[in-house]
Amino acid sequence: MGSLAHHSIYTVQSGRQFADDDTSIADDIVMTGYNLLTVGSSSPLQQFNCTLKTLQAHHQVNPLIGPGSERPEHPQDLPPIADNSQSII
Numbered sequence: 001m002g003s004l005a006h007h008s009i010y011t012v013q014s015g016r017q018f019a020d021d022d023t024s025i026a027d028d029i030v031m032t033g034y035n036l037l038t039v040g041s042s043s044p045l046q047q048f049n050c051t052l053k054t055l056q057a058h059h060q061v062n063p064l065i066g067p068g069s070e071r072p073e074h075p076q077d078l079p080p081i082a083d084n085s086q087s088i089i
Contacts, residue, residue: 004010037045063069 037043040046
């Protein structure tokens with residue numbers, strides 16, 4: 001822990017200065033990247049989450065046994081049965 005204090009790890013230090021009166025601090029690159037990913041209605045992270053939810057909904061499979069495996073009671077709720085009468089020999 002002494003080495004952290006010796007190398008001034010937890011103290012704010014000014015970075016490269018191009019002029020004597022330059023007191024600007026560099027941007028926090030982590031927050032800048034986070035804001036680019038999350039801010040706005042068309043942010044890449046929001047688009048990814050929306051696409052993922054859509055894919056998950058389309059590829060949801062009902063379990064074979066247990067809760068959720070019951071067949072629908074009404075025939076109109078059943079998916080159409082594929083006609084496999086034409087076989088390729």
